[in-house]
Amino acid sequence: MSAASPSFAAALSPTEPEDLTQRRALFAEIDASCRAPLIFLFGSGLFWLILGTVFALLASWKMHNPDVLPDYAWLTFGRIRPAHLNAVIYGFSSPTAIGVAIWLMCRLCRVPLIQGRLIALAGVFWNIGVALGIGAILAGHSTSIEWLEMPAYSPIILFASYALIGVWTIIVFRFRRERHLYVSHWYLLAAFLWFPWIYSAANMMLIMAPVRGTIQAAVNWWFAHNVLGLWFTPIGLAAIYYFIPKVIGRPIHSYYLSILGFWSLALFYNWNGMHHLVGGPLPAWLITVSIVASVMMTIPVVTVGINHHLTMVGHFHKLRYSPTLRFIVFGGMSYTVASLQGVMSAWRSFSEIGHFTHHTVAHSHVGMYAFFTMTMFGSMYYIVPRITQREWPSAKLISLHFWTTALGILLYVGPLSVVGFMQGLKLNNPDIPFLDVVRFTVPWLRLRTVAGIIIFVGHLAFMVNLIWIFIRQLGPYKQPEPMIIAATERPAGGPA
Amino acid sequence: MNLLWILSACSFIIFPVTALLALRWAYRHGEFRDMQKIALSIFDEEEPVGEMSDHFPGRSRALKKEVKS
Numbered sequence: 001m002s003a004a005s006p007s008f009a010a011a012l013s014p015t016e017p018e019d020l021t022q023r024r025a026l027f028a029e030i031d032a033s034c035r036a037p038l039i040f041l042f043g044s045g046l047f048w049l050i051l052g053t054v055f056a057l058l059a060s061w062k063m064h065n066p067d068v069l070p071d072y073a074w075l076t077f078g079r080i081r082p083a084h085l086n087a088v089i090y091g092f093s094s095p096t097a098i099g100v101a102i103w104l105m106c107r108l109c110r111v112p113l114i115q116g117r118l119i120a121l122a123g124v125f126w127n128i129g130v131a132l133g134i135g136a137i138l139a140g141h142s143t144s145i146e147w148l149e150m151p152a153y154s155p156i157i158l159f160a161s162y163a164l165i166g167v168w169t170i171i172v173f174r175f176r177r178e179r180h181l182y183v184s185h186w187y188l189l190a191a192f193l194w195f196p197w198i199y200s201a202a203n204m205m206l207i208m209a210p211v212r213g214t215i216q217a218a219v220n221w222w223f224a225h226n227v228l229g230l231w232f233t234p235i236g237l238a239a240i241y242y243f244i245p246k247v248i249g250r251p252i253h254s255y256y257l258s259i260l261g262f263w264s265l266a267l268f269y270n271w272n273g274m275h276h277l278v279g280g281p282l283p284a285w286l287i288t289v290s291i292v293a294s295v296m297m298t299i300p301v302v303t304v305g306i307n308h309h310l311t312m313v314g315h316f317h318k319l320r321y322s323p324t325l326r327f328i329v330f331g332g333m334s335y336t337v338a339s340l341q342g343v344m345s346a347w348r349s350f351s352e353i354g355h356f357t358h359h360t361v362a363h364s365h366v367g368m369y370a371f372f373t374m375t376m377f378g379s380m381y382y383i384v385p386r387i388t389q390r391e392w393p394s395a396k397l398i399s400l401h402f403w404t405t406a407l408g409i410l411l412y413v414g415p416l417s418v419v420g421f422m423q424g425l426k427l428n429n430p431d432i433p434f435l436d437v438v439r440f441t442v443p444w445l446r447l448r449t450v451a452g453i454i455i456f457v458g459h460l461a462f463m464v465n466l467i468w469i470f471i472r473q474l475g476p477y478k479q480p481e482p483m484i485i486a487a488t489e490r491p492a493g494g495p496a
Numbered sequence: 497m498n499l500l501w502i503l504s505a506c507s508f509i510i511f512p513v514t515a516l517l518a519l520r521w522a523y524r525h526g527e528f529r530d531m532q533k534i535a536l537s538i539f540d541e542e543e544p545v546g547e548m549s550d551h552f553p554g555r556s557r558a559l560k561k562e563v564k565s
Contacts, residue, residue: 027542108538180534181527246538247550255531266515322550382550391553398552 024110024177031386033112034103037120038387041099042380044127046463048091053456055084060452064445074138082149083137089147089227090158091130093372095123097235098165100379101188103387104242105169108185109176115168122164129157145206145216147224155203159196166192183258187238190266194230198223214281218274225273228367233335234265236375237304240332243382244311247325248318253310261303268296275346278355294346297339305336323398327378330406334370341366341417353428358441359420362413369455370409377405377462384469393468397461404458412451419444 059081061068069075106113113119133150136142142149150158169192173185181189202223205211211219245252252258271293274286312329319326341363345354354360381398385391392398419441426437522528539545 024540178537180537181522182534182537242538245535246543247548249539249545249547249549251532251535251539251545255535259528259531263515263519266518267512270511318548321552322548323552324550385553393553395552395554 025112027107027386030106030110030112031103031383033116034106034383035116035387037113037116037123038099038103038383040120040123041095042384043466044123045092045096045099046466048087048095048130050459050463052084052087052092053452053459055080055087057449057452057456059084060445060449064442064449073140079138079140079142082142082146083134085147086130086134086137086149088368090133090150091127093232093368093376095126096376096380097191097232097372098123098162100239100376100383101191101235102165102169102172103383104184104238105172105188108178108182108188108242109172110178111172111175114172114175119165119168122161125157126161126165129154129161132157143207145220147227148202148206148220152203152207155199155207159200159203162196162199166196182242183252183255183262184238184242186259186262187234187241190262191231191234191238194226194234198226198230217277217280218282218286221276222270222273225276226270229265229269229272232368232372233269236331236335236372237261239375239379240308240328240335243324243328243378244308244332247322247328247382248312248315250311250315253307253313257303257307261300261307264296264303265300268293268300272297272346275351278346278348278351291346291348294343298343301336301339301343305332308332323392323395323402324378324382326402327374327381330402331371331373331375331378334366334374338363338366338371353424354421355424357420357424357427358416358444359424362416362420365409366413366417370413374405374409377401384466388469390469390472392465393472394465397465401458401461401465404454404461408451408454408458411454412448415444415447 058069058075059077062077062080066077073079102113102119129150133154136151136154137149141151143151148155170189173189202219205219206216206223210216241252241258271290274282274290275294278287278291280287308329319329344350345360345363381392423437423441426432426440427434527534536545543549
């Protein structure tokens, strides 16, 4: 940390200058301060992404060839599938989201990151927690609660590491030198305050001191839906709201709509989880309230979708030139698709067909991959050159990464959504034997594996590009493109 | 059943109530005034409006020629 970093006591009560904007930090200063923690968070995230994809491929393969590797207990579907989920959610998505969120928070607040090394240290502990948890799942110690499979010791480590990161991010916010809050600010602040609440509440009620009966299912889906909607979605949207205007150089089409989108999400989203339990033995009013809230989610989704589209109108040709914009716009469009699909899936009449089929799997991948992961890739393409002061080594690898992941995920979710729905119709027909329904899905599950392999190629391309940046760093220093201002070029008179 | 009520209270009441309190703070703090200015707050002299701030590596010159926004 730099000498300018305030002490812990000072951090709790920042002295506010008369004119905050006078003390704004330069973007390059902020980027430099984020360097170590972000490189660690992104690097470790990438490791878990690759491992999680391998788990996913194996799980997918076992769906159409169950006799592959049957002799290894730790590679059975029941362990490899939760290992995949935990690797991509807690190993890849959360640290990457935290990295992007910290960087955005510092940039929006115009202050360099405070206590960057502490955040990197918290990242190390987070990874230890994830490694222990996934090891335990593969060893057969899963709690069998979806999205919370890690045994009790892992969530404690994860929560403590998160708390360290979250506290310092809120302190950065306390030190902000920007008078007004941009819409991304709202999303980030909300995410950083919501996540510890839902994560600790769910762990206490399900793992530490389990509640009984169907209430477990209610808590489970309250958590699983909210971790998507109140943790990943706000960070994803914060990134989209920042990067689309930033990259194309044009302010957001309507700031009014963006604010409406945030507040309607804040008010409606957390009621949604029970729609996963349509038909379950829960009080009917609980599920009905949830379905109503899910349908009300149309308001934030449509406002956000319209706003992003109208910002991009007239600038779509810029997709050719900017890797960040490609991934972010793909993610933004997928957000609209994923959310409207989610609204539709919440209905009782739809759940009767779609529930317990591959449709749900496809839907969750539209949300977590096509929207969230693609948005994070886009953000990393913007952030990494700025924090490392190095250009991406290969434009071709970036193109390869985009086209493989974009086409791969479309090939995954498109057919599987339709096939899942047909599978549901067949399952509801008592005249069709169960095994016939299973056989009907097999060719499409093969297609899913193919799509997964294509996506894996994209991830490898990304990994090569990222590692290449650091290998090249060992060689002679190459002056970055003029677009990226070096931290040393700060004018003598202080920040403007 | 008591726990269900606690959960419902948490989920359906405390979350929206905190959101409403935050909304009140935002309104009183003037976050909903002069919105165009807030929309522009992410730009400054370093990264001004009207300039693309991202491109494929090694293609910045081609970009400047081709893109006129």
